[in-house]
Amino acid sequence: MEHNVSERQHMPTLDAMQRRSNWSEVAIGYTAEMAKLEASRCLECKNKPCVGGCPVGIDIPSFIGRIKAGDIDGAGEIIKETNFLPAICGRVCPQEVQCEQYCIRGIKGEPVAIGHLERFVADHMSEPVSTESQKKSGKKIAVIGSGPAGLTCAGTLAKLGHEVTVFEALHSSGGVLVYGIPEFRLPKAIVAKEIDELKKLGVSIELNSVIGRVKLVEELFSEGYSAVFVATGAGLPTFMNIDGEEAVGVYSANEYLTRVNLMKAYDSSYATPIIEGDTVAVVGGGNVAMDAARCAKRLGAATVYIIYRRSEEEMPARLEEVIHAKEEGIIFKTLCNPTKILQDDSGKVVGVECVNMRLGEADESGRRSPIVIDASEHQIDTDIVIMAIGTSPNPLISATTPELQVNRRSCIIADEETFRTTMEGVWAGGDAVTGSATVILAMGAGRTAAYDIDKYLSERSE
Amino acid sequence: MFRIEAKKMLNNATVQLKIAAAQIAVKVKPGQFIMLKIDQKGERIPLTVADYDRVNGTIDVIVQMVGYSTIQLASLEVGDYILDVIGPLGVPTELDGYSKVMVIGGGVGCAIAYPQAKYLYNTGVDVSVIAGFRTKDLVILEDEMKAVSKELFITTDDGTYMEKGFVTTKLEALIQAGVQYDLVIAIGPVVMMKAVAAVTKQYDIKTIVSLNPIMIDGTGMCGGCRVIVGGKVKFACVDGPDFDAHEVDFDILMRRNAAYRGQEQIDYEHACRIFSTNEVTI
16 A cells, blocks of 8 residues: 555544543554654654753654664663653643644644654553663652652652652652553553653652651651652642532542542442432533543443533644544533532532623733623523643642742742752652643653753752 | 560550660650551551650550551551551650640540640649540550549540549539630640630640640641641641641531541441450440
């Protein structure tokens, strides 16, 4: 069959009708043949515009070149030079607004599917042999949080020869990768495998360590750590502050997803309960809202709504997630905003009162701001309401570490170039600094901070 | 892995476990809690630390068998291990600066009231305790509470042991007799804490309650434990578990705590079968 190189190899997916009742990964992954065909579309531009769009600076044309040559392990080695978590990034990075946005092929057609290729390499490369760094600095570094920022910082520092301990608050490592992103989008076995590889680099992980309670940041220094990287994410859920939000059946997306993903409430052999409604309304338009809605469908809800106050065009979710959600039968109610949660006498949710919205002028975020349409009140009947309207950084560490300054949005203040905070010896990065953003931006911060920590430590020991 | 060092049945529905957890034992203060997950498939359950031994590195929890996980926990024996124990969590109770304090425990809430009374007693505060139970068979920690209070009053709803009546009956009688408290601490069923708050509000006595909403992570991440205090949303896991009793919306807390009751009942019967425990009325 003649292959037209201008045509992108589309990611094969499970049938929507089947997958919406199981938890298998929706995107199946390229076959070797598809990967080779897709790789052949790469023009291997000399100036590598795609690399500039990658927050961790993967040498994209080089790894794609190795795929062309059939050398998957070689491709993997190139990726792993700058990215410890390629199987994760290949699945959850918004490549369309990063590397792929700069792909020359994208000017007159579709860009090379860099993310799909990254995932293919990560899934098919052989297990690396133990790669613990030979040089030892003798310096101990504490990383707080085992999400994308923390893991990347830890891996980078371990490779530079430092002794790294990651303190994780939950009983399982991975942060948002395990409690937030569902199995059907990011299988937990894949997260575990990439974390195991970090352990082989010499990173140790202490679970159940809620820094700020179990131990304070300053205690880490007295325990002999020379530097601390705070990567505690944006774990504090936001509510709308409307009437009835305390009703039984109103979940934050964090709670709902934690029950489902971390505590496996969908598997009857696990003890954690979840309220299963016939109708579920998810408020919000981001990836988290899509995840919650698709989980609700898989838990058996007959009707699942996404309620979003702007139009579909302004939705912050990735297009791919919106398409998948629609294929699975999620009903989108856009330009619609809840004003009140309705409950029965026992305090259980029975519906949401909403108003319709129209779009006005662009606000400071550049998106057109929604305006209430008069006399448009209406009721949507539902058993469950899930608030997926954003999160802010958890204040546990900043509240117990007076030297660590935060801004108005309770984000830790850190230098944009070095990620140094206002406290000597403490760096911070990822969502704890930016507020909720993407996995790959957090990883970029973790990597940059690691190099600055290394520089700081070597300067101090001179 | 955390080893169970000792186990004692306090009544047919309540068990006391001593768990080896040295790091928690050296840090924990009265009012703080732990999250515990028995095994890989277990749920995360919050339990207030009932006692601690900093030298031997153990903590005690007192658990009422009310659902699947608590029955499973009660089925463990000395030498068995618990997979995850996380803590200490929550803000310690503010116990300094008082001279005459009434500590009130209701049912298994006495397990939480006890360390508070003990701390106050050991710091030289004049402490009295009222411990209320439904009936004689459910009385727990009598000797322990007696040892850490100037006077201990026990009430039973049905009058089968000591004074008949509710804790509030006793409290009101004492206040009316002229006893003046700077602080009342009330820990027990929500309905009891609500009743105590109503009494002390009349007499304008500062009152602290320890709330027990449903929790998952215990780190401020999920908002499942949100309670309304003074009209504002608070997360019991990180802002509490102690709150000013006169500001708490107890009715909402009661409704939220009933969220999984149907499912819990099924799980409870299921657990009784697997862990071969006789069903008990509590």
